[in-house]
Amino acid sequence: MKILFIHQNFPGQFPHLAPALAARGHEVIGMTDEKNTRAAPVRVVRYKAPDPVPENIGLGRTYAEMTARGYLAARGARALRDRHGFVPDLIVGHPGWGETLFLREIWPKARLLVYAELLYRTHGHDVGFDDEFSPAVDETRFSTIARSAHLIQTLVQADAAISPTQYQAGSFPPELRDKITVIHDGIDTQRVKPDAQAxxxxxxxxxxxxxxxxxxxxxxxxxxxxxxxxxxxxxxxxxxxxxxxxxxxxxxxxxxxxxxxxxxxxxxxxxxxxxxxxxxxxxxxxxxxxxxxxxxxxxxxxxxxxxxxxxxxxxxxxxxxxxxxxxxxxxxxxxxxxxxxxxxxxxxxxxxxxxxxxxxxxxxxxxxxxxxxxxxxxxxxxxxxYDLHRHALPRQIELVERVGAGAPRP
The missing domain is CATH 3.40.50.2000 (Glycogen Phosphorylase B;)
Incomplete structure (x- = not known):
């Protein structure tokens, strides 16, 4: 398959998955913000970084920020398609910054797998948990709803999603929860291990x-x-x-x-x-x-x-x-x-x-x-x-390949 990863701070949550898929013979490209200086494990293309959004636009500011970034990511995707002929079978992205919002318009036949990190809620999560430092006034709840709009929109667009924990997957409403497979990012237990000489x-x-x-x-x-x-x-x-x-x-x-x-x-x-x-x-x-x-x-x-x-x-x-x-x-x-x-x-x-x-x-x-x-x-x-090589990565690869092929999720 041809697989496009998109993340403003690539590799983000995908430092192991992207190169593992490339090693399996897939053509893998990462797309990221032009200002991202992190080392990438696969070939990377960059889109123009968005300008700051004015602060005086109220509750719509978050959505304005996300659509501005999503638009520039879509422009970069269009250039990748028109100038280089790249048409992915699968797009894998983190929706937190709006980058995936318009990609289905550039590649309508591509499958979309998103990283469902968390959906903000007005009750039961962070809002109202700490009365001393983050009291739950009405305006806080209004802002929470406004900040969730692009996340819900992206998951509606997606063919499937992946979430690292049951708690995080459970933050999404039942109408969207069925799209989510829970697989942790994975821990490299051979590197992160007890060391009596530390x-x-x-x-x-x-x-x-x-x-x-x-x-x-x-x-x-x-x-x-x-x-x-x-x-x-x-x-x-x-x-x-x-x-x-x-x-x-x-x-x-x-x-x-x-x-x-x-x-x-x-x-x-x-x-x-x-x-x-x-x-x-x-x-x-x-x-x-x-x-x-x-x-x-x-x-x-x-x-x-x-x-x-x-x-x-x-x-x-x-x-x-x-x-x-x-x-x-x-x-x-x-x-x-x-x-x-x-x-x-x-x-x-x-x-x-x-x-x-x-x-x-x-x-x-x-x-x-x-x-x-x-x-x-x-x-x-x-x-x-939660072991990276024994559990997380094999399950992630299986999910990606099944979603990319249009098969039911495992």
Whole structure:
């Protein structure tokens, strides 16, 4: 087949799938934003990046942004068709930025498989979950509906969709849910594995090693959606009672989800203003965004990995920490409960219970007698159902080839 992947940050969710399909003899091309600098595993073509959409157009702004990008992606697709004669049998894309909206008009006979990451909801997900930082006023719900329009439109157009977890697939209404096959992105368990020799050199020259009292906390951005305020509020007691403990935090100072704080330049600045005077900052390390190998060392050397999330998209960092055999302390929220079973392969703690987080982290750092058992069970969970090469990738390939051939989904 001829297969086109489209993602503004290609390879995005497809770093393994795209080259695996090429290795099977399919002609695979990626299409991406001209400003994307990520290395690509297959040949890439680029479309013109859209100009910013004015902020004064109200609730329609998101749809305007998505259609603007979708239009430029369609122009790029038309050039690929008219100048180079490329006509895909299958288009695989992430609809989150509108890139797939108009592609059926360029290639009406192509099949369309989309990545159904999450459908925003006015109830039951992030909206209204956190009264302190994201209260559910009417305008928030209006905005949520407006931000969902392009996602629903794309899934209506699609022949099939893929979603990484049952929770995320279940965010879509029953009318569309039947199009979705649940297959996780997959974890490379041979690369992400326990390492008793893992170590990290800090900027001041100190070296932290596996076995040290280290807490890891990883997110794309340090923000409420991923429990950053709760985690920070738990730390003063943890550091006071564990004087040898260190905290390694990976994440940017910007916002990936939600909004910026109104009274500080970042959530990091806001929380340091609140609790910083009660922290030994020589043992709290904000590493920012780091290369993958450095991130992996942080995960592997930590004695305990803390993961919190609103009811929202599940992070890869949780599944990779599980694959590394870590003792996981995670928020007792719906997406997490799909992977973590309290007392079996990790520990669940109420999202907002600061005292419970402090106590859980102190117990883990002091030497939880069940840590080895829970960590081994966490890794086994990934091996049994989320392993990239044994489970995820073979199922993804089967789905792509069946959808591309017009066959029923497996």
């Amino acid at each position: 170590a990290l050199t800090l900027d001041d020259g100190r070296v932290l090693r596996a076995g040290d009292e280290v807490v890891s906390f990883v997110n794309r951005s340090l923000e409420p959606y991923r429990g950053f305020p709760t985690f920070m509020r738990a730390l003063p007691r943890v550091l006071a009672e564990r004087p040898g403990a260190h905290v390694l935090m990976i994440g940017g100072d910007g916002v990936s989800y939600g909004t910026k704080p109104k009274d500080a330049e970042s959530w990091k600045a806001k929380m340091l203003a609140e609790v910083g005077d009660r922290l030994d900052m020589s043992r709290v390390h904000f590493l920012g965004r780091v290369p993958y190998d450095r991130y992996l060392s942080v995960i592997q050397l930590a004695r305990v990995h803390a993961y919190l999330t609103y009811p929202f998209v599940l992070s890869w960092s949780l599944t990779e920490a599980m694959s590394a055999g870590k003792l996981i302390l995670a928020s007792d929220t719906e997406p997490v409960r799909e992977l973590i079973r309290d007392g079996e392969n990790g520990r669940l703690i109420p999202f907002f219970d600061v005292d419970a987080w402090s106590e859980g982290l102190i117990r883990a750092l002091a030497g939880d007698p069940d840590a080895e058992r829970l960590g081994a069970a966490a890794r086994q969970t990934i091996l049994d159902g």
